[in-house]
Amino acid sequence: MLRGVDLRMAQRDVMVIIGPSGSGKSTLLRCANMLAEPTLGKVWFEGRDITDIRTNLDEVRTHIGMVFQAFNLFPHMTALRNVTLALENVLKLDGSQARERAMEQLARVGMDQKTDSYPGQLSGGQQQRVAIARALAMKPRLMLFDEVTSALDPELVGEVLEVMIRLAGEGMTMMVVTHEMGFAREVGTRMIFMDEGLVVEQGEPREMYYHPQTDRLRQFLAKVL
Amino acid sequence: MAVLETETGAGVHREAPPDTRGRSSPVSATVLGLGIAGLGLVLGGLLLIQLNYAVSDRVLTQHCIEVGLTSDITGALGVCNIVEALRAQAMTAALYGGIVLGVAGIAFGFGTYRRMDTVRRREQAVTGALLGILAVQVAVVLVVFRSGRPDLFAKHFLNFTVLSPYFIEPFLIAMKNTIILAFVGELGGIVIGLILAMLVLSKRRAARAPARVYVNFFRGTPLIWQLAAFYFLLLFGFEVRLSAFTVAMIVFALNTGAYAAEVFRAGIQSIEGGQMEAARSLGMTYGQAMRFAIFPQAVRRVIPPLMNEFVILIKDTALVIVLGLLISEHELFQWARSGVSDTFNATFYTATALGYLAITLPAIYLVNRVEKRLRSGLVGITGAGH
Numbered sequence: 001m002l003r004g005v006d007l008r009m010a011q012r013d014v015m016v017i018i019g020p021s022g023s024g025k026s027t028l029l030r031c032a033n034m035l036a037e038p039t040l041g042k043v044w045f046e047g048r049d050i051t052d053i054r055t056n057l058d059e060v061r062t063h064i065g066m067v068f069q070a071f072n073l074f075p076h077m078t079a080l081r082n083v084t085l086a087l088e089n090v091l092k093l094d095g096s097q098a099r100e101r102a103m104e105q106l107a108r109v110g111m112d113q114k115t116d117s118y119p120g121q122l123s124g125g126q127q128q129r130v131a132i133a134r135a136l137a138m139k140p141r142l143m144l145f146d147e148v149t150s151a152l153d154p155e156l157v158g159e160v161l162e163v164m165i166r167l168a169g170e171g172m173t174m175m176v177v178t179h180e181m182g183f184a185r186e187v188g189t190r191m192i193f194m195d196e197g198l199v200v201e202q203g204e205p206r207e208m209y210y211h212p213q214t215d216r217l218r219q220f221l222a223k224v225l
Numbered sequence: 226m227a228v229l230e231t232e233t234g235a236g237v238h239r240e241a242p243p244d245t246r247g248r249s250s251p252v253s254a255t256v257l258g259l260g261i262a263g264l265g266l267v268l269g270g271l272l273l274i275q276l277n278y279a280v281s282d283r284v285l286t287q288h289c290i291e292v293g294l295t296s297d298i299t300g301a302l303g304v305c306n307i308v309e310a311l312r313a314q315a316m317t318a319a320l321y322g323g324i325v326l327g328v329a330g331i332a333f334g335f336g337t338y339r340r341m342d343t344v345r346r347r348e349q350a351v352t353g354a355l356l357g358i359l360a361v362q363v364a365v366v367l368v369v370f371r372s373g374r375p376d377l378f379a380k381h382f383l384n385f386t387v388l389s390p391y392f393i394e395p396f397l398i399a400m401k402n403t404i405i406l407a408f409v410g411e412l413g414g415i416v417i418g419l420i421l422a423m424l425v426l427s428k429r430r431a432a433r434a435p436a437r438v439y440v441n442f443f444r445g446t447p448l449i450w451q452l453a454a455f456y457f458l459l460l461f462g463f464e465v466r467l468s469a470f471t472v473a474m475i476v477f478a479l480n481t482g483a484y485a486a487e488v489f490r491a492g493i494q495s496i497e498g499g500q501m502e503a504a505r506s507l508g509m510t511y512g513q514a515m516r517f518a519i520f521p522q523a524v525r526r527v528i529p530p531l532m533n534e535f536v537i538l539i540k541d542t543a544l545v546i547v548l549g550l551l552i553s554e555h556e557l558f559q560w561a562r563s564g565v566s567d568t569f570n571a572t573f574y575t576a577t578a579l580g581y582l583a584i585t586l587p588a589i590y591l592v593n594r595v596e597k598r599l600r601s602g603l604v605g606i607t608g609a610g611h
Contacts, residue, residue: 035502062508072503076521085517086507131503138507 001027002038003197009142009190014174016188016205018181020220024197025177029144032175033064046141062090065135069147071127073119079106079130080115083137091138105133109163125156132163143167145176181224185209193217253346253353256334260356263326267364270319278310279303288312292376299568300386307379311371323364330357380570387570391560398553399560400580402470406542406556409474411535414481421486423515426493436486443483449544452476456548469548477538484534492527493519525599532592536585557581 001024009015017025030036031043034050034057042051050060073082083102087093093101106112109129119127128148135143145164149157161183168174168187178184184191184205191205193216201208201217212218285296289305296302310316334354341347370378388396424436443451456472459465467475496519504514543558550559557580564573 033506035506058505058508058510061506064506066503066506068499068503070497070499072497072499074500074503074518074522076525086504086509089513089517090508134507 012171014168014189016184017177017192019194023194064142065140066144067148069150071131075119078116083134105137109133124152125159128160143174253349256353257349259330260353263323263360264356266319267323275310278306300384303386304379304384308376320364323360327357327360382575384572387568391564399555399557403542403556407539410477413478414485417482418485422489440483443480453547469550470554473545488527488530492523496522529596536588
């Protein structure tokens, strides 16, 4: 899937990754928290080589939040329980602490009124916001967003993007695979354009958007607009 | 041929579309009535006439004595009543009446259902015809049956008087033992199946392969062989002397474990991969992800198939017959077998069938209800997340 990608991210970066489907965007993102293991090459997180098999990946992942295209909330748990589950069982917070922190994060994404709802009772946009709260509650230092608005009805995309824009504004370090070109252009601090497993072009989002250097990116932008 | 107008301008002559439905028939309720009457006559007649013969004061008839149902045979009068009720003129009338009504229902129903003008009437006509078919089937079977030797059949399979010394306590104990065997087997099987499922799902071949061998062995050999083999393996091979009942429970658990493993495996694999990824991305270990995210969802999905396994196991407990149980350990089938060998009467098997049904029917009913509830998408029960 990936054929040699060399990237470096700094704190507070919002790296947006664009490209046609099958170009390796999601794979790259999943390598960042080792949900996909690279067959070759290394991944560093805060100076640690997390591709080293001696690394405690479970511990590393507590610092890297991830939000998925399909939400992947646990359908048998309420919104609140979805958020507190890992707080109690991974971070070992006691019940009231976990609850407090979860409520804080649910409020942050505007979902504090629906804490007792099951995912099946929520709209796609609401589910995705709960999923974001679930990831944020771990107090991650890096957030990965994998096409998080692609499965949403058009009128629900906005509420999720809004949350992400706010997060970026607060200085969260983010890696965002997206097809929302407006978001990529306005919120991203860096843009990566991938095709066939390679980074074809990278740079400042507006610059890339208005003045693409490669034919491949020009073609891609022409198609998505 | 009517012309369909596409323009609806003023003054355009519009012809009504042709009525392709044909004339509607008024007889739908009659057809339904015919079907119900036919079936009612046959089944109701059978029941009422049998009841009448059973409760009224009677003596052995000439016919019964001629076919060998003499008074020195236990329960001869009861058997005689069954036979005489079958031979009664009222029964003849009910059977042939039922056939006539049933045939009429079939003919009218299938002849007219296409011309009914409402769904309700059409369904009445079709239902009437179907009930007519049922009436004719039952009546014909009974006509043929009573022209044979119903006395012999009744004497050997319906002579409930011979059961009396073996009823009711030994029968209830047998039922209890059947339930214990099945229940302990199922519980043990679930535990074994869970462990096996985790092994089978391992990404490491060294963990997978032995579990596969186990599952294939127990699914690939007859349960009756497993019972016998384990009993003697323990007895001679390991010089462990366990009661046949205990060995049976162990073997049922081992066997059910193999099937339950497959059920659990399928259930766990049916949970979307994103659930595991979401759990792992939160820093949960594989075990935690299984325990909190995957397993609770999988369990709900495997309840119906596991309950089906349980129903199957209830019936399979009959196989302990190969081990020869103590009398206090007799389950339903062995209760029947020993009764039959004592009395040379097979009515015990009839009673046994009723005993199994008394256990399995509620279980089957329960499975269906649980399945329905799970399928109705109760919040947080099914994977209705997306």
